[in-house]
Amino acid sequence: MEDAATRRARLKAIKAAAEARMEGSEEPAAEVEAVATASKSVEAAKAPEFEEITVDLDAVIGHSAEEVIVNVAPKKANWDLRRDIAPKLAKLERRTQRAMIELMKQEEQHRQATAEAGA
Numbered sequence: 001m002e003d004a005a006t007r008r009a010r011l012k013a014i015k016a017a018a019e020a021r022m023e024g025s026e027e028p029a030a031e032v033e034a035v036a037t038a039s040k041s042v043e044a045a046k047a048p049e050f051e052e053i054t055v056d057l058d059a060v061i062g063h064s065a066e067e068v069i070v071n072v073a074p075k076k077a078n079w080d081l082r083r084d085i086a087p088k089l090a091k092l093e094r095r096t097q098r099a100m101i102e103l104m105k106q107e108e109q110h111r112q113a114t115a116e117a118g119a
Helices: 005-021 028-041 057-061 064-074 080-118
Strands: none
Touching: none
């Protein structure tokens, strides 16, 4: 970066050159050329070097990425199927219980009928 004095001198030379052009004089042009060559010798501004920041994801989150995925994933792969089928299974279970009771009643009636016929 330029210091204030160099910048002030360069601006003064540019202003003098502009005034000289208006008047038609050639004398201040030498000063402008001297300042121009001096400014060329100044290094071009460089972008500052930044170091790459690396962050340990495990330290930030507190868990590894794999543990987070495991926590989000369901414990059993078919949990959604069980959830969707649960009402149908409950209805089927009630029907099964009724059918078993009816079969037991029929079997008991059949035993009583054979016992009465044999007695």
